[in-house]
Amino acid sequence: MIRMPAQFFRLKKEWKSVVFWLLAPILLTLVVMKTFGALQEEAKVPIVLIVEDSSPLAEQLALEIKKNDMFSVRSMGLEDALHKLKQHQLDSVFVIREGYGESVLENRRNGLIDAYSSNRSFAYPAISETVMSLAQQDLARSRAASVIRQLFHEYGMEDQWNYEEIIGRSEEKQKKESLLRTSFSYGKQTGPSEEQPIELLNSRAVWAFFTIISAFFLFDWMIKESRPSMQVRWLYTSTSFKSHAVRMLGLYSLLTVLSDILALFVFHSVLEETVTLSLILPMLAFRVTLNLFAFLLAIVYRQLFMYYMTGIASALLLTVTGGAVVPLDSLSRRWEWVEVISPVRSLMTTSIPVAWLLLLLVVLASWLMKGGRRIA
Amino acid sequence: MLEVKGVQKRYKRKSVLKDVSFQMKEGEIVGLVGENGAGKSTLLQILATAMEPTAGELRLDGKWYEDDFKQLRQIIGYVPQDISVWEEYTVEENMRFFEKLSWIRRSPEECRNLCLDMQLTQWKEPVHSLSGGMKRKLNLAISLLHDPILLLLDEPTVGIDLKSKTEIGSYLLNLAKKEGKMILYTSHDMDEITNVCDRVYSIGDDPFYPTLLKERGIEVEQLT
Numbered sequence: 001m002i003r004m005p006a007q008f009f010r011l012k013k014e015w016k017s018v019v020f021w022l023l024a025p026i027l028l029t030l031v032v033m034k035t036f037g038a039l040q041e042e043a044k045v046p047i048v049l050i051v052e053d054s055s056p057l058a059e060q061l062a063l064e065i066k067k068n069d070m071f072s073v074r075s076m077g078l079e080d081a082l083h084k085l086k087q088h089q090l091d092s093v094f095v096i097r098e099g100y101g102e103s104v105l106e107n108r109r110n111g112l113i114d115a116y117s118s119n120r121s122f123a124y125p126a127i128s129e130t131v132m133s134l135a136q137q138d139l140a141r142s143r144a145a146s147v148i149r150q151l152f153h154e155y156g157m158e159d160q161w162n163y164e165e166i167i168g169r170s171e172e173k174q175k176k177e178s179l180l181r182t183s184f185s186y187g188k189q190t191g192p193s194e195e196q197p198i199e200l201l202n203s204r205a206v207w208a209f210f211t212i213i214s215a216f217f218l219f220d221w222m223i224k225e226s227r228p229s230m231q232v233r234w235l236y237t238s239t240s241f242k243s244h245a246v247r248m249l250g251l252y253s254l255l256t257v258l259s260d261i262l263a264l265f266v267f268h269s270v271l272e273e274t275v276t277l278s279l280i281l282p283m284l285a286f287r288v289t290l291n292l293f294a295f296l297l298a299i300v301y302r303q304l305f306m307y308y309m310t311g312i313a314s315a316l317l318l319t320v321t322g323g324a325v326v327p328l329d330s331l332s333r334r335w336e337w338v339e340v341i342s343p344v345r346s347l348m349t350t351s352i353p354v355a356w357l358l359l360l361l362v363v364l365a366s367w368l369m370k371g372g373r374r375i376a
Numbered sequence: 377m378l379e380v381k382g383v384q385k386r387y388k389r390k391s392v393l394k395d396v397s398f399q400m401k402e403g404e405i406v407g408l409v410g411e412n413g414a415g416k417s418t419l420l421q422i423l424a425t426a427m428e429p430t431a432g433e434l435r436l437d438g439k440w441y442e443d444d445f446k447q448l449r450q451i452i453g454y455v456p457q458d459i460s461v462w463e464e465y466t467v468e469e470n471m472r473f474f475e476k477l478s479w480i481r482r483s484p485e486e487c488r489n490l491c492l493d494m495q496l497t498q499w500k501e502p503v504h505s506l507s508g509g510m511k512r513k514l515n516l517a518i519s520l521l522h523d524p525i526l527l528l529l530d531e532p533t534v535g536i537d538l539k540s541k542t543e544i545g546s547y548l549l550n551l552a553k554k555e556g557k558m559i560l561y562t563s564h565d566m567d568e569i570t571n572v573c574d575r576v577y578s579i580g581d582d583p584f585y586p587t588l589l590k591e592r593g594i595e596v597e598q599l600t
Contacts, residue, residue, distance in 0.1 A: 005476065006477050009469060009472075224464075229458045229459070230460050232424075232426060232460055233460050233518070235424070235426055235449055235454070236450075236453070236478075238477055
C-alpha cells in the first residue's frame with residue numbers, strides 16, 4: 001500500500017480552495033479580456049454598408065471600410081438601414097452604387113457612393129471623410145493606370161503593363177512606403193523599429209496580476225503550518241519543519257506550473273495568443289520567482305489577513321512597476337534598473353528575472369541554514 | 377533512567393533554576409509543583425530538549441543531552457501546556473499526519489487504539505468541535521505516537537472537567553505501571569498530584585504547596 005506523504009494532508013484537506021486559486025487567474029484573465037473586447041466593440045461607430053455593385057473594385061472598397069477598427073460595419077437592406085437610422089440605432093448608412101467599378105475605371109467621379117445620416121450622426125463627418133478617401137484612392141490609382149497605359153501607347157513601347165499589374169504595383173508601393181507611419185526609435189537601435197500595434201490591455205499583464213494574488217492565497221499554508229503553538233511538535237518528528245516546508249513548496253510549485261501550462265493552452269485556444277518556447281521559459285521563471293516570494297514572505301507573517309493584504313498590494317505594485325499599466329519604455333531608456341524592478345517586467349519582455357531569482361534563492365538558502373539547536 | 381545534576385537556568389540577570397538535581401526511574405510518575413513563575417515549565421522545556429540549560433548535566437537512558445539531543449528526542453514525549461494540534465483537521469487526520477512524520481510506523485488501527493485507550497472516541501470529528509478535555513487527550517496521544525520512554529507533561533489537565541481529568545490520570549498510571557514509562561508531571565491540582573504521582577518535587581521558595589501536600593501525608597522534596 002502506498003503511504004501518502006504528510007505534505008499531501010493539507011492539499012487533500014483544502015483541495016477545493018487550491019483548485020480555485022489555481023484556476024482563478026486563468027478564468028479572471030479570460031473574463032477581463034473578453035469583457036474588455038466586448039466594450040471595445042461597443043465603442044465602435046455602427047454603420048451600415050450596402051454594396052450594390054459586384055465589381056472587384058467595389059468589393060475591395062467594402063473590404064477596406066470593414067477593416068477599419070473604428071467602425072462596426074453591418075450589412076442589411078436599404079429600407080431596414082434607413083429605419084434604424086431614423087431610430088438612431090445607426091450613425092450613418094453608405095451605399096456603393098451599381099456601376100461603381102465601371103465609373104472608377106472610366107474616371108467618372110459623380111454619384112459613386114450614397115450616404116445617409118441623421119441629426120445625431122456625430123461621427124458622420126469623420127466616417128464619410130474616411131470612405132471618401134478610400135474611394136479617392138481607387139480613383140487616383142485608376143487615373144494613374146490609364147495615364148501610364150496611354151504613355152506606353154504614345155511612346156510605342158513593346159513591354160506594356162496591363163491595368164491589374166499597375167494597380168497591384170501601386171498597392172505594393174503604398175504598403176512599402178506608408179504615408180503616415182508612427183515610428184519608435186530606441187537608444188541602442190540605429191534605425192526605427194518595426195511598427196507594433198499599441199495594446200491597451202495585455203493578457204499577460206492581466207494574468208500576472210491575478211497570479212500574484214492567487215500565489216499568496218495558495219501559499220497561506222506556510223502561515224497555517226508554522227503557527228507558534230505547533231512549533232514544539234516539530235522537535236519530535238523525523239522530518240524538520242524546514243524540510244517539510246521545502247517539500248510543500250516543491251509540491252505547490254509543481255501544481256502551479258501545471259496550471260500555467262493549462263493557462264498557455266487556454267489563452268492560445270480562446271484568446272489566440274501565440275505560444276513559443278521564448279514565452280514558456282520566462283513564464284516558468286516568473287512562476288518560480290513568484291512562489292519563492294510568496295513562500296518567503298509567509299515566513300515573516302503570523303496573521304493571514306495581513307499576508308493576503310500584502311499579496312494584493314504586491315500584485316498592484318509589481319504590475320504597475322512592471323509596465324503592465326503604464327508603458328515604462330521612456331523610463332527604462334533613462335534608467336536601466338527600471339527593467340529589473342519587477343518580475344512582471346521580465347514576463348512582459350519575455351526575459352528571465354535573474355536578479356529577483358538570485359535574491360530570493362539567497363534568502364531561501366540563508367533561511368534554511370539559519371536556526372539554533374533548540375526552539376526556545 | 378533520567379539523571380539531572382546541578383542544572384541552572386538564567387535569563388540575563390534573573391536566575392530561574394539555581395541548582396536542580398534529581399533522578400527518575402522507569403515506571404515512576406513524579407509530580408512537579410510550585411507557584412507560577414517558579415521554573416516548572418522551564419525545567420520541563422530543558423528536559424524536553426526545547427531549551428538549553430545555562431549549566432548542569434542531564435542524562436537519559438545513558439545518553440548525555442549535550443551530545444545526543446537529537447537522538448534523545450526520539451525517546452522523549454513532551455505535552456506542552458498549549459494545545460498543539462491542527463484545529464482544522466479531524467482527530468484521525470491529526471494522528472495520521474504526525475504518525476507519518478514519526479520515527480515509528482503505526483497502522484491507522486494502532487493510532488485509533490491509542491486514542492480509544494484514553495477514551496478519545498471522536499475519531500472523525502474535527503478538532504475545533506471537540507471539548508477541552510478531548511483536545512487535551514489528543515494533545516497527549518500525539519506525543520505518544522513515537523513511543524517515548526520519558527513523558528513530560530506541562531499542566532496536561534488544566535481547564536478540563538473532572539471526568540476527563542480522571543481518565544487522563546488513569547491512563548498515565550497505566551502507562552507508567554504497565555509499560556514502564558517515566559512520567560514527569562506539573563499541575564496545580566493537588567488531588568490529581570495525590571492520586572497519580574509516586575513522588576513529588578517542589579520548585580521555588582514558596583512553602584504553600586509543600587505544606588498543602590504534607591497535610592495530605594505526602595512527602596515533598598525541594599528542588600532549587
